Amino acid sequence: MKARDLSRRTARRRGAPRDATEDATKAAVATPSAGDKVEPAAPLMDFEILIPIWGERYIRRFAQLGLRSLLAPRNLPWLCRHHRVKVSVMTTQDGVTQCGLWPAFFELAQIAEVSFVAIDDLVATYGSNYSVILTRAFNRAMALSADLVGRNFIYLVGDQLFADGALQTIAKAMEAGHDACLACTPRVEIDIVEGMLADIGTPVELALSNRDMVDLLLNYPHPTLIAKTVQDEAIHLSAAHQFFWRPEANTFVSRCFLLHMLCIRPTRRPRDIAGPCDFSFVSELAPAGNYHYLVDSDTFLALELQEAAHEAEFITPFNIAAAEVGESVSAWATAIHHENVKATFIFRGGTGRYLARSAANLTQSYVDTLLGHILPPRDHRHHPFWVGAVGATVLTTTAHTNTDGANIPRVLRRLVTGHMSALAPLDVAVAVTNGPSALDAILAGGARAAARVSTECLHGQNRRRRRSWRPDGARSARRFVGFRRTVF
């Protein structure tokens, strides 16, 4: 099957009518469950759920946990009854088959229009670079969407677990006119939680209350979450982007630079998005800043399920003080991250009643200390994490070469510096060479971000055979020896 065919394959309920309501969700005609209250009619909005998921193990886990929780009554079933919903699953060709093995996917196709978008090439190209595959898969699915602007995109990942009512809360926030919803999704240890949840619910539904989910978090927090819990103004995680406090036995509080962009309604169609999705999507798609932070676990909760060993290498036995954390955060934090940290998230389990005001007071002094050590935000476009992730070498003004460009022909040097001055402040400069050159220092000195990529990386060929140039233009058969795409 060709990738293009796969991207257009749509799972439809047998016998579903193809009429003017084709774009509306199938479940619009379904009977509400007995527990649903009669609600005033809200204007129908378009929601598109984007789920990148590949690999048998992860598809199985998503079908057994994440998808079942999305099929809880006040999540997808509620959303489908009140709005037009489409679900795009970005997966490999094998993944389509694997998805079909699980009853939860069948149930999903019963209530919503489900499309599969092929990402075999992304998985093959970027391998274990999960962040790039995720970002580019989201980009691809959005680009395939007929109406990008004004559509509500819900960005999911396969290892999330949602409380019943999470999607209802998101929908109501978007109905209220927000451009985006952001949330902190704390990690729990999947090794323990997976077995417990397997026995709850039905094969196609896992309805967990917000408080029950927070109890899972309180009882089985991931080791990295414990390591980034602030005690005596210090943490024990060397790459922390979120910070937790546990003021009471049944409460967690967090302040976060990095949040999950759960839902965005684009207000514009960007030309390029050259940055990881959680660094760039909100700013690029909805730059006005009309964002809603889902700060209260009683109204919204999603957890991230992770193996205990995940990122264990960043846990240290030593105290890491705010100054050191600030230096680490300065290396990557962008404007949206500086905005995110203003929100205080509170997670209440059991009978907890910890107040939001108390949570803000508890955490503000540490955040203020931290911000005192953090440099102004970086530009999210051509962020060093992205440039590095797509195969480029990030250039700095001090590394790679100490020449002043003396080996570069004067004509070229004049052209380069002339253009860099004319475009100042210059976002990014890229040298396409197969090794360090005197050009590196010139570019690194005049642009916010500078990178070096190989000729193969730019042009998409991963190997080539060298030939001598023949001025008569005679050539051998043209060769297609590889495929790799890079976005700058």
Place this chain on the structure above:
Amino acid sequence: MVLVQLGDLWDFGELFSNRSRVSRLLRVAGEGRVLLLCYLAGEELRNPGTTRLDLYQTFAARLPVFARFGLAARVHDLADGPLEGSLGFVVEVVADDKGVKAPTPSGRFDNREDDLLYGLREPPGFSIDDLVQPA
């Protein structure tokens, strides 16, 4: 963005050897972006049958490709004096305000290659295969 490619004449020839290479380069080019394709030609100029004029014509023959996408391309001689005669040429590609702009694609995307988020600028109906030299 300023993108500077360093290479030799073989690299320049390779650039136009298949669709994906030209396509990717054009994707990088555009408003607010500058490409400098710099090719050193010392080796080729040691061949007695090859003159600087031959090389210049090799570059100049490809410039219309850029013009079709609203990009202005100029060839500069890298030799700044008589002692630098072996250096070669650099092709400077910038967005041209006076040039014909590539039309904005419609909202519907039928092909991943049309993905606006990747910044492709090919006009409808245009085939880059036209630029690929036959075997």
